[in-house]
Amino acid sequence: MDRTERLLDLVALFLDAREPISWAELREHFPADYMGISDDAAERKFERDKAELLELGFPLSYIQGDDERKDGYIVDRDAYYLPEVDLTKEELAVLYAAGSAALTSGAFPGRDDLSHALRKIGFFAGNALPTPRVRMELGSEQDGPQLAAHLEALWDACASHKWVQMSYASPKRPDLTERKVDPYGLVLRRGIWTLVGYCHLRQGVRTFLVHRIRSLKANTARPRTPDFEVPEGFSFDNHVASSPWQHRFHESVNARLRLTGELLTRGPSLFPGATVAPAEDGEGVLVELPVTFLDGLLRFCLQLGPECRVEAPEDARQRVKDMASSILEKHTPREEVAA
Amino acid sequence: MSVHERLRRLLFLVPFVSSRPGISVEELARALNVSREHLLEDLDLLTCVGRPPFNPDDYIDIYVENDRVYVDLDQRLSAPPRLTVGEASALAASAELLRPAAGDALRSAVEKLEGVLPPGAGERFREMYRKIDAAVEAPEALGPLTRAIHERREVSFDYATPGRGGLESRRVRPHELLSHRGQWYLQAWDLNRQDDRLFRVDRMQNLAVTDATFQPREDARAEVPNPARTNAAVRVRFTRLVAPYVRERFGEDARLLADGGVEVRVAGDNERWLTQWVLSFGGEAEVLEPASARAAVARAAKAVLGV
Structure with missing residues:
Protein backbone atom coordinates (compact mmCIF):
# COMPACT_ATOMS: atom_id res chain seq x y z
CA MET A 1 0.00 0.00 0.00
CA ASP A 2 1.15 3.52 -0.77
CA ARG A 3 2.65 5.09 2.38
CA THR A 4 0.47 8.22 2.25
CA GLU A 5 -2.59 6.02 1.98
CA ARG A 6 -1.49 3.78 4.86
CA LEU A 7 -0.82 6.77 7.12
CA LEU A 8 -4.26 8.22 6.37
CA ASP A 9 -5.84 4.83 7.03
CA LEU A 10 -4.08 4.77 10.39
CA VAL A 11 -5.46 8.25 11.17
CA ALA A 12 -8.98 7.13 10.28
CA LEU A 13 -8.60 3.95 12.33
CA PHE A 14 -7.33 5.68 15.47
CA LEU A 15 -9.80 8.56 15.29
CA ASP A 16 -12.64 6.05 15.28
CA ALA A 17 -11.26 3.62 17.87
CA ARG A 18 -12.94 3.44 21.25
CA GLU A 19 -10.38 1.02 22.66
CA PRO A 20 -6.59 0.97 22.53
CA ILE A 21 -5.32 -0.95 19.49
CA SER A 22 -2.61 -3.49 20.11
CA TRP A 23 0.37 -4.06 17.84
CA ALA A 24 -0.95 -7.51 16.99
CA GLU A 25 -4.25 -6.01 15.88
CA LEU A 26 -2.50 -3.38 13.80
CA ARG A 27 -0.57 -6.09 12.00
CA GLU A 28 -3.80 -7.93 11.28
CA HIS A 29 -5.47 -4.75 9.98
CA PHE A 30 -2.57 -4.01 7.63
CA PRO A 31 -1.28 -7.42 6.59
CA ALA A 32 0.30 -6.18 3.37
CA ASP A 33 2.31 -3.56 5.25
CA TYR A 34 3.20 -4.99 8.65
CA MET A 35 3.19 -8.74 7.88
CA GLY A 36 5.21 -10.87 5.53
CA ILE A 37 8.42 -9.23 6.80
CA SER A 38 10.42 -9.96 9.93
CA ASP A 39 9.01 -8.78 13.25
CA ASP A 40 11.87 -6.31 13.61
CA ALA A 41 11.36 -4.87 10.14
CA ALA A 42 7.61 -4.55 10.74
CA GLU A 43 8.15 -2.79 14.04
CA ARG A 44 10.65 -0.39 12.53
CA LYS A 45 8.22 0.36 9.72
CA PHE A 46 5.48 1.18 12.21
CA GLU A 47 7.87 3.30 14.29
CA ARG A 48 8.61 5.39 11.20
CA ASP A 49 4.90 5.75 10.49
CA LYS A 50 4.27 6.72 14.09
CA ALA A 51 7.02 9.36 13.98
CA GLU A 52 5.51 10.86 10.84
CA LEU A 53 2.06 10.97 12.44
CA LEU A 54 3.44 12.65 15.55
CA GLU A 55 5.13 15.26 13.39
CA LEU A 56 1.80 16.00 11.73
CA GLY A 57 0.37 16.77 15.15
CA PHE A 58 -1.38 13.42 15.58
CA PRO A 59 -1.18 12.73 19.34
CA LEU A 60 -0.64 8.98 19.26
CA SER A 61 0.56 7.27 22.41
CA TYR A 62 0.93 3.80 23.88
CA ILE A 63 -0.82 2.96 27.11
CA GLN A 64 -0.28 0.11 29.50
CA GLY A 65 -3.54 -1.58 30.12
CA ASP A 66 -5.18 -2.26 33.46
CA ASP A 67 -8.26 -4.12 34.64
CA GLU A 68 -10.50 -1.98 32.48
CA ARG A 69 -8.45 -1.44 29.38
CA LYS A 70 -6.08 -3.50 27.32
CA ASP A 71 -2.57 -2.43 26.24
CA GLY A 72 -2.24 -0.59 22.97
CA TYR A 73 -2.04 2.60 20.94
CA ILE A 74 -4.57 5.31 21.38
CA VAL A 75 -5.08 8.84 20.17
CA ASP A 76 -6.35 11.75 22.26
CA ARG A 77 -9.02 13.08 19.90
CA ASP A 78 -9.47 16.36 21.78
CA ALA A 79 -5.78 17.03 21.46
CA TYR A 80 -5.94 16.36 17.72
CA TYR A 81 -8.79 18.53 16.45
CA LEU A 82 -8.15 22.23 16.00
CA PRO A 83 -10.52 24.08 18.31
CA GLU A 84 -12.00 27.37 17.19
CA VAL A 85 -9.16 29.88 17.63
CA ASP A 86 -11.67 32.63 18.38
CA LEU A 87 -9.59 35.42 16.93
CA THR A 88 -11.14 38.88 16.79
CA MET A 136 6.87 42.91 1.42
CA GLU A 137 9.65 43.06 -1.15
CA LEU A 138 13.20 42.16 -0.30
CA GLY A 139 16.26 43.61 -2.00
CA SER A 140 17.30 42.37 -5.43
CA GLU A 141 20.17 40.41 -3.82
CA GLN A 142 17.52 38.15 -2.45
CA ASP A 143 15.85 37.18 -5.71
CA GLY A 144 15.86 33.62 -6.80
CA PRO A 145 14.67 30.26 -5.56
CA GLN A 146 17.95 29.41 -3.82
CA LEU A 147 17.36 31.88 -0.99
CA ALA A 148 13.89 30.50 -0.27
CA ALA A 149 15.24 26.93 -0.25
CA HIS A 150 18.10 27.87 2.09
CA LEU A 151 15.77 29.70 4.48
CA GLU A 152 13.57 26.63 4.56
CA ALA A 153 16.49 24.32 5.30
CA LEU A 154 17.82 26.69 7.97
CA TRP A 155 14.39 26.91 9.59
CA ASP A 156 14.29 23.13 9.85
CA ALA A 157 17.85 23.02 11.23
CA CYS A 158 17.05 25.75 13.79
CA ALA A 159 13.96 23.84 14.86
CA SER A 160 15.71 20.50 15.23
CA HIS A 161 18.99 21.98 16.58
CA LYS A 162 21.13 20.34 13.89
CA TRP A 163 24.35 21.89 12.59
CA VAL A 164 24.67 22.89 8.95
CA GLN A 165 27.60 22.69 6.58
CA MET A 166 27.71 25.47 4.03
CA SER A 167 29.92 27.15 1.49
CA TYR A 168 29.84 30.88 1.97
CA ALA A 169 30.77 33.66 -0.45
CA SER A 170 32.08 36.64 1.47
CA PRO A 171 32.70 39.76 -0.63
CA LYS A 172 35.92 40.20 1.36
CA ARG A 173 37.42 36.96 0.03
CA PRO A 174 37.91 35.74 -3.50
CA ASP A 175 37.10 32.10 -2.68
CA LEU A 176 34.23 30.36 -0.99
CA THR A 177 34.82 29.27 2.61
CA GLU A 178 33.43 26.09 4.06
CA ARG A 179 31.66 26.68 7.36
CA LYS A 180 30.07 24.43 9.91
CA VAL A 181 27.52 26.42 11.88
CA ASP A 182 25.10 25.74 14.74
CA PRO A 183 22.15 27.83 13.57
CA TYR A 184 20.67 29.89 16.43
CA GLY A 185 18.14 31.83 14.40
CA LEU A 186 17.27 34.07 11.44
CA VAL A 187 16.96 37.81 11.44
CA LEU A 188 15.43 40.15 8.85
CA ARG A 189 16.86 43.67 8.71
CA ARG A 190 16.39 46.18 5.87
CA GLY A 191 15.21 43.49 3.52
CA ILE A 192 18.19 41.21 4.18
CA TRP A 193 18.03 37.83 5.91
CA THR A 194 20.88 37.02 8.30
CA LEU A 195 21.74 33.69 9.88
CA VAL A 196 23.13 33.97 13.40
CA GLY A 197 24.95 30.98 14.82
CA TYR A 198 28.04 29.47 16.30
CA CYS A 199 30.75 29.13 13.66
CA HIS A 200 32.97 26.10 14.32
CA LEU A 201 35.73 27.54 12.12
CA ARG A 202 35.93 30.89 13.96
CA GLN A 203 34.87 29.39 17.29
CA GLY A 204 32.39 32.11 18.10
CA VAL A 205 28.98 33.50 17.24
CA ARG A 206 29.01 34.89 13.70
CA THR A 207 26.46 36.31 11.30
CA PHE A 208 26.01 35.17 7.69
CA LEU A 209 23.88 36.85 5.05
CA VAL A 210 21.65 34.07 3.73
CA HIS A 211 21.89 35.24 0.11
CA ARG A 212 25.67 34.69 0.27
CA ILE A 213 25.27 31.00 1.08
CA ARG A 214 26.07 29.03 -2.07
CA SER A 215 25.29 25.53 -0.83
CA LEU A 216 23.87 24.20 2.39
CA LYS A 217 23.44 20.80 4.00
CA ALA A 218 22.10 20.01 7.43
CA ASN A 219 23.48 17.17 9.52
CA THR A 220 21.22 14.21 8.87
CA ALA A 221 22.73 11.88 11.46
CA ARG A 222 20.43 11.12 14.39
CA PRO A 223 17.72 13.55 13.25
CA ARG A 224 15.83 13.56 16.54
CA THR A 225 18.86 14.24 18.74
CA PRO A 226 19.87 17.90 19.07
CA ASP A 227 23.49 18.73 18.14
CA PHE A 228 23.64 21.89 20.27
CA GLU A 229 21.73 24.15 22.64
CA VAL A 230 21.39 27.90 22.19
CA PRO A 231 23.25 29.51 25.12
CA GLU A 232 21.17 30.97 27.92
CA GLY A 233 20.67 34.71 27.50
CA PHE A 234 21.56 34.70 23.81
CA SER A 235 20.15 37.75 22.02
CA PHE A 236 20.15 38.65 18.32
CA ASP A 237 20.58 42.33 19.16
CA ASN A 238 24.10 41.68 20.42
CA HIS A 239 25.13 40.35 17.04
CA VAL A 240 23.03 41.84 14.23
CA ALA A 241 23.28 45.40 12.97
CA SER A 242 20.04 47.22 12.23
CA SER A 243 21.81 50.27 10.83
CA PRO A 244 25.07 50.60 8.85
CA TRP A 245 26.95 52.12 11.82
CA GLN A 246 26.11 49.16 14.04
CA HIS A 247 28.32 46.58 12.31
CA ARG A 248 30.70 45.37 14.98
CA PHE A 249 33.93 46.25 13.22
CA HIS A 250 35.62 48.14 16.06
CA GLU A 251 35.20 49.35 19.64
CA SER A 252 32.16 51.50 20.28
CA VAL A 253 32.67 55.29 20.16
CA ASN A 254 30.12 58.02 20.78
CA ALA A 255 29.29 60.17 17.80
CA ARG A 256 27.49 63.51 17.77
CA LEU A 257 25.62 64.91 14.78
CA ARG A 258 23.78 68.17 14.22
CA LEU A 259 20.59 68.19 12.16
CA THR A 260 19.15 71.38 10.73
CA GLY A 261 16.62 72.55 8.12
CA GLU A 262 14.45 69.80 6.66
CA LEU A 263 16.15 67.17 8.82
CA LEU A 264 15.26 68.98 12.06
CA THR A 265 12.34 66.72 12.93
CA ARG A 266 13.64 63.49 11.37
CA GLY A 267 16.30 62.59 13.94
CA PRO A 268 14.39 59.78 15.68
CA SER A 269 13.36 58.08 12.42
CA LEU A 270 16.79 58.44 10.79
CA PHE A 271 18.74 57.30 13.85
CA PRO A 272 16.50 54.90 15.82
CA GLY A 273 17.52 54.60 19.44
CA ALA A 274 19.77 57.69 19.43
CA THR A 275 19.44 60.56 21.91
CA VAL A 276 17.99 63.57 20.13
CA ALA A 277 17.82 66.97 21.87
CA PRO A 278 17.60 70.62 20.78
CA ALA A 279 21.04 72.21 20.56
CA GLU A 280 21.77 74.65 23.38
CA ASP A 281 22.98 77.28 20.94
CA GLY A 282 19.57 77.10 19.23
CA GLU A 283 20.91 75.83 15.92
CA GLY A 284 19.09 72.60 15.10
CA VAL A 285 19.08 69.40 17.15
CA LEU A 286 21.96 67.25 18.39
CA VAL A 287 21.92 63.50 17.87
CA GLU A 288 24.16 61.32 20.03
CA LEU A 289 24.67 57.64 19.34
CA PRO A 290 27.13 54.80 19.92
CA VAL A 291 28.92 53.66 16.76
CA THR A 292 30.93 50.52 16.03
CA PHE A 293 31.45 51.19 12.30
CA LEU A 294 32.27 54.85 11.85
CA ASP A 295 32.56 54.82 8.05
CA GLY A 296 29.07 53.33 7.89
CA LEU A 297 27.72 56.31 9.82
CA LEU A 298 29.73 58.85 7.84
CA ARG A 299 28.56 57.56 4.48
CA PHE A 300 24.99 57.64 5.72
CA CYS A 301 25.48 61.24 6.89
CA LEU A 302 27.08 62.21 3.58
CA GLN A 303 24.01 61.22 1.64
CA LEU A 304 21.83 63.31 3.95
CA GLY A 305 23.70 66.39 2.73
CA PRO A 306 24.80 69.58 4.52
CA GLU A 307 21.84 69.56 6.90
CA CYS A 308 23.47 66.65 8.73
CA ARG A 309 26.85 67.65 10.15
CA VAL A 310 29.20 65.33 11.98
CA GLU A 311 30.59 67.09 15.10
CA ALA A 312 32.27 64.32 17.06
CA PRO A 313 34.53 62.45 17.30
CA GLU A 314 37.11 64.86 15.93
CA ASP A 315 38.72 62.39 13.50
CA ALA A 316 35.27 61.65 12.05
CA ARG A 317 34.86 65.29 11.03
CA GLN A 318 38.10 65.09 9.10
CA ARG A 319 37.11 61.77 7.57
CA VAL A 320 33.85 63.21 6.22
CA LYS A 321 35.82 66.07 4.68
CA ASP A 322 38.21 63.61 3.06
CA MET A 323 35.34 61.59 1.64
CA ALA A 324 33.55 64.68 0.29
CA SER A 325 36.82 66.01 -1.17
CA SER A 326 37.47 62.70 -2.89
CA ILE A 327 33.95 62.73 -4.37
CA LEU A 328 34.38 66.33 -5.52
CA GLU A 329 37.75 65.58 -7.08
CA LYS A 330 36.32 62.63 -9.00
CA HIS A 331 33.42 64.71 -10.30
CA THR A 332 35.15 67.95 -11.16
CA PRO A 333 34.72 68.56 -14.90
CA ARG A 334 37.58 67.01 -16.88
CA GLU A 335 38.94 68.13 -20.15
CA GLU A 336 37.63 66.16 -23.02
CA VAL A 337 39.95 63.25 -23.68
CA ALA A 338 40.25 62.17 -27.27
CA ALA A 339 39.33 58.54 -27.77
CA MET B 1 6.18 16.91 -3.04
CA SER B 2 7.12 15.06 0.14
CA VAL B 3 4.80 12.58 1.85
CA HIS B 4 4.74 14.92 4.82
CA GLU B 5 3.52 17.91 2.82
CA ARG B 6 0.91 15.88 1.02
CA LEU B 7 -0.42 14.41 4.26
CA ARG B 8 -0.64 17.86 5.82
CA ARG B 9 -2.67 19.01 2.85
CA LEU B 10 -4.97 15.99 2.80
CA LEU B 11 -5.73 16.17 6.52
CA PHE B 12 -6.85 19.75 5.92
CA LEU B 13 -8.64 19.09 2.65
CA VAL B 14 -11.32 16.72 3.97
CA PRO B 15 -12.62 18.94 6.80
CA PHE B 16 -12.28 22.01 4.57
CA VAL B 17 -14.59 20.54 1.93
CA SER B 18 -16.89 19.20 4.67
CA SER B 19 -17.38 22.71 5.98
CA ARG B 20 -17.79 24.17 2.48
CA PRO B 21 -19.85 21.59 0.57
CA GLY B 22 -19.94 22.21 -3.16
CA ILE B 23 -16.77 24.31 -3.26
CA SER B 24 -15.53 24.52 -6.84
CA VAL B 25 -12.44 22.56 -7.87
CA GLU B 26 -10.77 25.80 -8.89
CA GLU B 27 -11.46 27.55 -5.58
CA LEU B 28 -10.30 24.53 -3.60
CA ALA B 29 -7.08 24.30 -5.61
CA ARG B 30 -6.45 27.98 -4.95
CA ALA B 31 -7.10 27.60 -1.22
CA LEU B 32 -4.64 24.70 -1.05
CA ASN B 33 -2.15 26.34 -3.40
CA VAL B 34 -1.94 23.34 -5.72
CA SER B 35 -2.65 22.84 -9.40
CA ARG B 36 -6.00 21.47 -10.51
CA GLU B 37 -4.21 18.34 -11.67
CA HIS B 38 -2.61 17.71 -8.26
CA LEU B 39 -5.87 18.35 -6.51
CA LEU B 40 -7.70 15.78 -8.62
CA GLU B 41 -4.94 13.26 -7.83
CA ASP B 42 -5.39 14.05 -4.13
CA LEU B 43 -9.13 13.48 -4.39
CA ASP B 44 -8.53 10.17 -6.16
CA LEU B 45 -6.21 9.04 -3.38
CA LEU B 46 -8.68 10.06 -0.68
CA THR B 47 -11.38 7.79 -2.10
CA CYS B 48 -9.06 4.86 -1.30
CA VAL B 49 -8.63 5.93 2.33
CA GLY B 50 -10.62 4.23 5.02
CA ARG B 51 -10.32 2.15 8.14
CA PRO B 52 -10.34 -1.57 8.72
CA PRO B 53 -12.29 -3.71 8.02
CA PHE B 54 -12.66 -1.60 4.85
CA ASN B 55 -16.34 -2.16 4.21
CA PRO B 56 -17.94 0.28 1.76
CA ASP B 57 -19.00 2.61 4.58
CA ASP B 58 -15.52 2.62 6.05
CA TYR B 59 -14.06 4.72 3.23
CA ILE B 60 -13.91 8.48 2.91
CA ASP B 61 -16.65 9.40 0.47
CA ILE B 62 -15.41 12.45 -1.40
CA TYR B 63 -16.39 13.20 -4.99
CA VAL B 64 -16.56 15.79 -7.72
CA GLU B 65 -19.87 16.57 -9.38
CA ASN B 66 -20.26 19.30 -11.99
CA ASP B 67 -16.81 20.54 -11.07
CA ARG B 68 -17.81 20.94 -7.44
CA VAL B 69 -16.48 18.90 -4.53
CA TYR B 70 -18.53 17.18 -1.83
CA VAL B 71 -17.79 14.92 1.15
CA ASP B 72 -20.48 12.52 2.33
CA LEU B 73 -18.42 10.45 4.75
CA ASP B 74 -15.45 12.17 6.36
CA GLN B 75 -14.43 9.25 8.62
CA ARG B 76 -14.07 11.64 11.56
CA LEU B 77 -11.82 14.04 9.69
CA SER B 78 -14.25 16.73 10.76
CA ALA B 79 -11.74 19.45 11.72
CA PRO B 80 -8.14 20.11 10.72
CA PRO B 81 -5.34 19.07 13.06
CA ARG B 82 -4.20 21.63 15.59
CA LEU B 83 -1.45 24.02 14.61
CA THR B 84 1.94 22.37 14.96
CA VAL B 85 4.67 24.20 16.84
CA GLY B 86 6.39 24.98 13.52
CA GLU B 87 3.21 26.38 11.98
CA ALA B 88 2.32 28.54 14.96
CA SER B 89 5.83 29.90 15.36
CA ALA B 90 6.23 30.74 11.66
CA LEU B 91 2.94 32.61 11.84
CA ALA B 92 3.79 34.43 15.05
CA ALA B 93 7.22 35.37 13.68
CA SER B 94 5.71 36.76 10.49
CA ALA B 95 3.26 38.83 12.54
CA GLU B 96 6.31 40.63 13.96
CA LEU B 97 6.57 42.35 10.58
CA LEU B 98 3.68 44.51 11.70
CA ARG B 99 4.63 44.89 15.33
CA PRO B 100 3.89 48.60 15.81
CA ALA B 101 0.82 48.39 13.60
CA ALA B 102 -0.60 45.45 15.42
CA GLY B 103 -0.43 46.89 18.93
CA ASP B 104 -2.36 44.78 21.40
CA ALA B 105 -3.87 42.67 18.62
CA LEU B 106 -0.50 41.02 17.94
CA ARG B 107 0.10 40.11 21.57
CA SER B 108 -3.39 38.74 22.07
CA ALA B 109 -3.31 36.86 18.74
CA VAL B 110 -0.02 35.18 19.69
CA GLU B 111 -1.47 34.20 23.07
CA LYS B 112 -4.48 32.67 21.37
CA LEU B 113 -2.24 30.76 18.96
CA GLU B 114 -0.43 29.29 21.92
CA GLY B 115 -3.81 28.27 23.31
CA VAL B 116 -4.62 26.05 20.33
CA LEU B 117 -1.31 24.21 20.20
CA PRO B 118 -1.21 20.56 21.16
CA PRO B 119 -1.07 20.22 24.96
CA GLY B 120 2.40 20.83 26.39
CA ALA B 121 3.80 22.44 23.23
CA GLY B 122 3.79 25.99 24.58
CA GLU B 123 7.40 26.12 25.69
CA ARG B 124 8.69 24.78 22.39
CA PHE B 125 6.52 27.33 20.57
CA ARG B 126 8.02 30.23 22.55
CA GLU B 127 11.51 28.93 21.84
CA MET B 128 10.88 28.51 18.09
CA TYR B 129 9.06 31.80 17.71
CA ARG B 130 12.17 33.60 18.98
CA LYS B 131 14.29 31.98 16.28
CA ILE B 132 12.99 34.34 13.62
CA ASP B 133 13.37 38.02 14.25
CA ALA B 134 11.56 39.90 11.52
CA ALA B 135 10.79 43.01 13.55
CA VAL B 136 11.84 45.44 10.85
CA GLU B 137 12.19 49.11 11.67
CA ALA B 138 8.49 49.78 11.36
CA PRO B 139 7.34 53.32 12.08
CA GLU B 140 4.52 53.99 14.56
CA ALA B 141 2.32 55.34 11.75
CA LEU B 142 1.79 51.77 10.48
CA GLY B 143 -0.83 51.30 13.19
CA PRO B 144 -3.30 54.02 12.18
CA LEU B 145 -2.56 53.40 8.48
CA THR B 146 -3.44 49.71 8.73
CA ARG B 147 -6.64 50.64 10.50
CA ALA B 148 -7.49 53.27 7.87
CA ILE B 149 -6.95 50.75 5.05
CA HIS B 150 -9.23 48.21 6.69
CA GLU B 151 -11.89 50.75 7.56
CA ARG B 152 -11.53 52.44 4.16
CA ARG B 153 -11.07 55.87 5.63
CA GLU B 154 -9.19 58.81 4.15
CA VAL B 155 -6.11 60.01 5.98
CA SER B 156 -4.39 63.37 6.09
CA PHE B 157 -0.76 64.11 6.91
CA ASP B 158 2.04 66.57 6.36
CA TYR B 159 4.63 65.21 4.01
CA ALA B 160 8.25 66.20 3.75
CA THR B 161 9.11 66.17 0.06
CA PRO B 162 12.89 66.32 -0.09
CA GLY B 163 14.24 69.31 -1.91
CA ARG B 164 10.97 71.22 -1.88
CA GLY B 165 11.55 72.64 1.56
CA GLY B 166 9.05 72.40 4.39
CA LEU B 167 6.01 70.22 4.72
CA GLU B 168 3.10 69.84 2.33
CA SER B 169 -0.32 68.90 3.55
CA ARG B 170 -1.79 65.81 1.84
CA ARG B 171 -5.10 64.01 1.96
CA VAL B 172 -5.20 60.49 0.50
CA ARG B 173 -7.20 57.28 0.17
CA PRO B 174 -4.85 54.61 1.52
CA HIS B 175 -4.69 51.38 -0.42
CA GLU B 176 -1.73 49.25 0.54
CA LEU B 177 1.36 49.20 2.74
CA LEU B 178 4.55 48.01 1.16
CA SER B 179 7.84 47.16 2.80
CA HIS B 180 10.64 47.41 0.24
CA ARG B 181 14.20 46.63 1.38
CA GLY B 182 13.02 47.34 4.91
CA GLN B 183 11.59 50.76 4.05
CA TRP B 184 7.84 51.24 4.51
CA TYR B 185 5.71 52.92 1.83
CA LEU B 186 2.03 53.74 1.59
CA GLN B 187 0.42 53.40 -1.78
CA ALA B 188 -2.56 55.74 -1.96
CA TRP B 189 -4.77 57.84 -4.18
CA ASP B 190 -3.73 61.45 -3.67
CA LEU B 191 -6.88 63.59 -3.60
CA ASN B 192 -5.00 66.83 -4.22
CA ARG B 193 -3.14 65.53 -7.24
CA GLN B 194 -5.86 63.11 -8.43
CA ASP B 195 -3.28 60.40 -9.00
CA ASP B 196 -1.76 57.27 -7.42
CA ARG B 197 1.23 58.10 -5.28
CA LEU B 198 3.75 56.22 -3.19
CA PHE B 199 4.62 57.88 0.13
CA ARG B 200 7.42 57.00 2.49
CA VAL B 201 5.80 56.36 5.84
CA ASP B 202 8.76 57.77 7.80
CA ARG B 203 8.34 61.15 6.10
CA MET B 204 4.75 61.59 7.27
CA GLN B 205 3.94 63.92 10.15
CA ASN B 206 0.72 64.80 11.96
CA LEU B 207 -1.06 61.77 10.54
CA ALA B 208 -4.80 61.75 11.14
CA VAL B 209 -7.44 59.18 10.18
CA THR B 210 -10.53 61.11 9.03
CA ASP B 211 -14.20 60.14 9.17
CA ALA B 212 -14.55 60.26 5.37
CA THR B 213 -14.89 56.76 3.92
CA PHE B 214 -14.36 55.61 0.35
CA GLN B 215 -14.80 52.62 -1.93
CA PRO B 216 -11.38 51.13 -2.78
CA ARG B 217 -10.44 50.40 -6.37
CA GLU B 218 -9.37 46.85 -7.09
CA ASP B 219 -6.67 47.56 -9.64
CA ALA B 220 -4.49 49.92 -7.64
CA ARG B 221 -0.94 48.72 -7.26
CA ALA B 222 2.28 50.62 -7.20
CA GLU B 223 5.82 49.47 -7.69
CA VAL B 224 8.85 50.98 -6.06
CA PRO B 225 10.90 52.25 -8.99
CA ASN B 226 13.85 50.04 -9.74
CA PRO B 227 16.83 52.23 -10.56
CA ALA B 228 18.87 49.37 -11.99
CA ARG B 229 17.89 49.28 -15.64
CA THR B 230 20.34 48.20 -18.27
CA ASN B 231 19.07 50.74 -20.79
CA ALA B 232 19.39 53.54 -18.25
CA ALA B 233 21.32 56.66 -19.09
CA VAL B 234 23.69 57.07 -16.15
CA ARG B 235 26.98 55.16 -16.02
CA VAL B 236 28.54 54.75 -12.59
CA ARG B 237 31.93 53.24 -11.88
CA PHE B 238 32.86 51.66 -8.55
CA THR B 239 36.32 50.98 -7.17
CA ARG B 240 37.63 47.52 -6.54
CA LEU B 241 37.00 48.02 -2.80
CA VAL B 242 33.21 48.17 -3.10
CA ALA B 243 32.85 46.16 -6.33
CA PRO B 244 31.87 42.88 -4.61
CA TYR B 245 28.96 44.57 -2.82
CA VAL B 246 27.76 46.28 -6.00
CA ARG B 247 27.94 42.97 -7.88
CA GLU B 248 25.84 41.36 -5.18
CA ARG B 249 23.07 43.84 -5.81
CA PHE B 250 23.30 44.17 -9.58
CA GLY B 251 24.39 40.67 -10.52
CA GLU B 252 25.20 40.26 -14.19
CA ASP B 253 24.25 43.86 -14.87
CA ALA B 254 27.48 44.97 -13.17
CA ARG B 255 30.22 44.99 -15.82
CA LEU B 256 33.60 43.89 -14.51
CA LEU B 257 36.46 46.28 -15.31
CA ALA B 258 40.14 45.47 -15.83
CA ASP B 259 41.19 47.14 -12.56
CA GLY B 260 38.78 44.98 -10.52
CA GLY B 261 36.14 47.69 -10.29
CA VAL B 262 32.69 47.45 -11.84
CA GLU B 263 30.44 49.66 -13.92
CA VAL B 264 26.65 49.77 -13.80
CA ARG B 265 23.94 51.73 -15.53
CA VAL B 266 21.14 53.26 -13.51
CA ALA B 267 18.17 55.49 -14.24
CA GLY B 268 18.84 59.19 -14.09
CA ASP B 269 15.30 60.49 -13.76
CA ASN B 270 15.64 61.05 -10.04
CA GLU B 271 18.68 63.26 -9.60
CA ARG B 272 18.29 63.45 -5.84
CA TRP B 273 18.24 59.68 -5.43
CA LEU B 274 21.24 59.28 -7.73
CA THR B 275 23.31 61.91 -5.93
CA GLN B 276 22.56 60.45 -2.50
CA TRP B 277 23.35 56.98 -3.71
CA VAL B 278 26.73 57.97 -5.13
CA LEU B 279 27.56 59.90 -1.95
CA SER B 280 26.68 56.89 0.19
CA PHE B 281 29.76 55.12 -1.21
CA GLY B 282 31.97 57.78 0.37
CA GLY B 283 34.25 58.36 -2.61
CA GLU B 284 34.31 54.82 -3.98
CA ALA B 285 31.79 55.62 -6.76
CA GLU B 286 32.04 57.93 -9.73
CA VAL B 287 29.41 58.99 -12.24
CA LEU B 288 31.01 58.71 -15.70
CA GLU B 289 28.19 60.24 -17.69
CA PRO B 290 26.13 62.27 -18.37
CA ALA B 291 27.91 65.49 -17.44
CA SER B 292 24.75 66.87 -15.79
CA ALA B 293 24.71 64.00 -13.29
CA ARG B 294 28.44 64.45 -12.61
CA ALA B 295 27.80 68.13 -11.95
CA ALA B 296 24.95 67.30 -9.55
CA VAL B 297 27.21 65.00 -7.51
CA ALA B 298 29.96 67.65 -7.48
CA ARG B 299 27.46 70.25 -6.22
CA ALA B 300 26.32 67.90 -3.44
CA ALA B 301 29.93 67.25 -2.37
CA LYS B 302 30.62 71.01 -2.35
CA ALA B 303 27.55 71.59 -0.20
CA VAL B 304 28.86 69.09 2.37
CA LEU B 305 32.26 70.80 2.34
CA GLY B 306 30.60 74.20 2.66
CA VAL B 307 32.36 75.62 -0.39
Missing part, protein backbone atom coordinates in the same frame (compact mmCIF):
# COMPACT_ATOMS: atom_id res chain seq x y z
CA LYS A 89 -11.49 40.54 13.42
CA GLU A 90 -8.46 42.68 14.22
CA GLU A 91 -6.28 39.76 15.34
CA LEU A 92 -7.17 37.75 12.27
CA ALA A 93 -6.39 40.78 10.10
CA VAL A 94 -2.94 41.23 11.66
CA LEU A 95 -1.98 37.57 11.33
CA TYR A 96 -3.38 37.35 7.83
CA ALA A 97 -1.79 40.55 6.57
CA ALA A 98 1.63 39.79 8.01
CA GLY A 99 1.56 36.12 7.04
CA SER A 100 0.53 36.91 3.47
CA ALA A 101 3.15 39.65 3.19
CA ALA A 102 5.80 37.20 4.36
CA LEU A 103 4.65 34.61 1.81
CA THR A 104 4.50 37.03 -1.11
CA SER A 105 8.03 38.22 -0.39
CA GLY A 106 9.07 34.86 -1.81
CA ALA A 107 11.52 34.22 1.00
CA PHE A 108 10.45 33.64 4.57
CA PRO A 109 11.73 30.85 6.79
CA GLY A 110 9.10 28.19 7.37
CA ARG A 111 7.09 29.06 4.25
CA ASP A 112 5.29 25.72 4.17
CA ASP A 113 4.51 25.94 7.86
CA LEU A 114 3.27 29.46 7.37
CA SER A 115 0.92 28.54 4.50
CA HIS A 116 -0.60 25.73 6.54
CA ALA A 117 -0.96 27.97 9.59
CA LEU A 118 -2.81 30.62 7.56
CA ARG A 119 -5.19 28.00 6.19
CA LYS A 120 -5.88 26.65 9.63
CA ILE A 121 -6.63 30.00 11.26
CA GLY A 122 -8.86 30.82 8.29
CA PHE A 123 -10.74 27.53 8.63
CA PHE A 124 -13.40 28.88 10.98
CA ALA A 125 -13.55 32.31 9.37
CA GLY A 126 -15.69 31.09 6.46
CA ASN A 127 -15.77 33.77 3.80
CA ALA A 128 -14.92 36.52 6.26
CA LEU A 129 -11.19 36.37 5.58
CA PRO A 130 -9.65 39.82 5.39
CA THR A 131 -7.97 40.92 2.17
CA PRO A 132 -4.30 41.43 2.92
CA ARG A 133 -3.17 44.95 2.16
CA VAL A 134 0.46 44.60 3.11
CA ARG A 135 3.24 43.54 0.79
